[in-house]
Amino acid sequence: MKVVLQNLTKKFPNRNKKEAGEVIAVNDFTFEIPDGKLIGLLGPSGCGKSTTLNLISGLQKPTSGKIFFGEDDVTGLPPEHRGIGLVFQNYALYPHLTVRQNIIFPLQNLKGKNKLTKEQMDEKALEIAKLVQIDGLMDRKPSELSGGQQQRVAIARALVKMPRVLLLDEPLSNLDARLRLQTREEIRRIQRETGITTVFVTHDQEEAMSISDMIVVMKDGIIQQIGAPQEVYDNPVNLFVAKFLGTPPISVFEGCVRAGKLYIGDDCIMDVAGIDDQDVYIGIRPEGFILDGDGPLCCDLKGVEVMGRDITIVSTHDGCMSDEIRSIISSDYKVSVNTDQVRFSLKPHKVHIFSKTTEMRLSGN
Amino acid sequence: MTNQKDFEKIERAAARRKTVINAVIYILLGFWALMVLFPFYWMVLTSVKSYASYNSEYIPKFFTLSPTMQNYVDAFTAVPLGQYFLNTLVFTVATTAIMLIVIIPAAFAFARLQFRGKNVLFTLFLSLMMIPNELVVITNFVTITNLDLRNSFTGLILPSITSVFYIYLLKENFAQIPDELYYAAKVDGTSDFKYMLKVMIPICRPTIITVTILKVIECWNSYVWPRLITDNEAYYLVSNGIQEIRENGFGRENIPAMMAAVVVISVPLIVLFLIFRKKIMEGVARGGTKG
Structure with missing residues (x-):
């Protein structure tokens, strides 16, 4: 499923109501995410990358511009009808549910002809849990898991309904260095195996470059450069991109x-x-x-x-x-x-x- | 070597100090427990004294040598205590259930939803807490009477199916649930209502249980309103009903029988507390979100 963003703009009203003007978080964003690719949205904090993700997920409505999933215009569609999986920075697992129940949760909300029996749900949950290698922890509560395990549960929950698009919002920032390396390989593997179009938000250029098919470098809500990681590294279009990439x-x-x-x-x-x-x-x-x-x-x-x-x-x-x-x-x-x-x-x-x-x-x- | 001795000295002094502090704490706590438990002891004691011995004691005694169960029999035979019990049960369960159905969505709306005038409305709600109950009782009485609902369960229940304080309590609790959980649930395809039912209520269960228990106690103990709104014995609650227990011959209050009735109606509350003691204390579940 390719995702097309067309002249996407998001403005926030100024927090101080007396002052005129507004904050433009995402400014005239136009770009196409090819089917089945992993895209890294990269930029310093406050550059609008999370806002872009929220616009794709439908949690926020764009001020102007359009979003297409494949041929469908989903701009006005609420998040629950978009068929997306979203992994949050702090995972946002339901603390009162076990790992199994957490993973099944999205399936229980399917309606009509997509409705599954309990056995089908369990089967799907187990299948996806095996993919992210947490099938041994199904009956634990989130509080009994390590950060890396919680993160896998969050990915499993996002993947279990086979979303059209998977969105990851700085999913690795709460993990320690070694686990981060390991988990990013894991995300790459899972994405390859499932072939789901994935958008990955990070401020860590190394992380973005190592796993993305394509990176989008942003600054102040404006796209600076789009391209394969090596290409962007070798041919930065401006000083900002050159300074932002590379350690x-x-x-x-x-x-x-x-x-x-x-x-x-x-x-x-x-x-x-x-x-x-x-x-x-x-x-x-x-x-x-x-x-x-x-x-x-x-x-x-x-x-x-x-x-x-x-x-x-x-x-x-x-x-x-x-x-x-x-x-x-x-x-x-x-x-x-x-x-x-x-x-x-x-x-x-x-x-x-x-x-x-x-x-x-x-x-x- | 001298150092070693010094340390032992300090250690001993610290241990001694700890013992003294503990002793003081336990004496104070024991005294407090005695103060709290004494009325209960007095209640049980009075309920087992016979009517005659109770009235013959010019200075009440702290014990009795001839306990009797007659008062318990009297309590149930002098007045239809069973009926009152049932009335109270219906009143309590209905009021509490309806109140939960009212306040949970209200708290959810104030905590989670965005609508015009939310803050103004909530401030108005809070300002209602400033108005003393006694004032409201009069207007409620007029309203219920005009609606011709005196001597009915509807009339009993209607004024107490909402509580600003509990809405406030629950709203604060709901507001502590991180926004990400709401967004995650949205992405997972839940409606607002389903999110409230399947995520918010389970997470805030300890608070909801606390509110429920407080409301049950409040209903069980309510006196003024039922007294005002009912004069038909068929709708008396226990709190009013036991006032009717009198000694047949003289028409005076049969205090030991009343105490027996009080013991009987207190037991369900005490049992309720013992069962849910842990639940009441249970902290709000955490751990699903880090950072």
Whole structure:
């Protein structure tokens, strides 16, 4: 089931009634979620990603715009008739019901020809419980489960009625680091096995990139970029997207383009053809640095962090907008800690140039 | 070594202090228990004294050497106590049941639904709590009389089928249930009514049970209103009925028989409390939501 959002806008009235104006949580959102894909909605907190999810689920009504599930216009449909599964950040399990009863709950509300007998319900519940591997816990209450188990119950409850669309609202944020890794793989597996179109909201870029078929980066209610995770990472359209994706974050320098050459301070660091002379921001991915004694970029060495697989060189530069530059190089290199300075040359495809005025990416030939 | 001794000293002092504090607490609690339980003892004691011995005691005695069960027999034969019992039971069950049907949806509406004027209406409701009951009794009496409902169960029950305080209590309880549960239930395909029935009521069961028990006690003990609205013996409740127990010869109140009747009508409440003691204390279920 593909989901189409058309010019979707949600405005909230200003909380202070005396002040005019309203908060636009989602602004003119147009995009199509292909059938059977897992989409990550990604952005800093307050960027409208949860609101977008609530609009898709029907818990909130859009101010304007339309939502389609397949060919059906569901904009005016209340949530109970949309056929969606929703997993909340805090799981929202019914505390007075056992795991089994929690999972069966959505089935008990089916009406008419979809109505199931008790045996069919039990069977379905068990089937889905096996899928999320909680079939041994069916008679426990939610309070007797760990966070990860509760989360699986919540997913099972959302999946049991075979929803047309599965919506996950920061489902991993209450889990510890190890469980989070494990559970996100699990979500990916379950989504693949069921083939249900899934929208996954998160503020954690690593999480979004690792499991999504496609990510949507949002800021202040506006879509910044849509694409496959690697594509968005490699070709950010603007400075915000470049800064938001990647750990350690991209290092941003102030610089300028003069006669087809890119300068940071007085150092010419590389050739750029096809960009007019102007002041620019230069973003360099951590893996874009090559340790090179004759390299054009000279930084003050601050320290070296050894991670085993690779080395992080922490250095500073006057032109850099953040306090330190983190560059990752292979541990095959030996870095002498005793020098004050370190020189890099750069991988051209890891260097992104952004206009200083619009913060949009400039691409040369 | 000296340190070790110091510690032992401190430990002993702490233990001593604890013993003293505990002793004081238990003495106070014991005294309190005695104060609370004494009227009950007096009630049972009086109910087993014979009419003659009760009246011959110029200064009432704290014990009796010749207990009798005659008073219990008298209580049931002097007046139709069984009938009063039945009336009270019907009155209590009907009032409590109807009240629950009224206040639960009301509390749900105030806690969960959005409608115009909700806050104004709720404030008005709360302000009703300021009006003393005695004032309302007069207007209620006029209303019920004008409706020609004196000496009927409808007239008895009607004024007490709602309670602002219980609506308020329940509303606060309902409001504590996280919004996510409501949204989850919506997505799971429930209507508002079904959500109330299948999620809110079970979660708030302890509060609802508490309200029920308080209401039952209130009904069981109600005196002023039934006294006003009924003068036909067929509709007397126990509280009014036992006033009619008199000694045949002199027409004076037969206090021991009355006490016997009081013991009989108190027993159901005490049993009710003992059964639901744990339920009343039970905390609101938590744990389904983290964070």
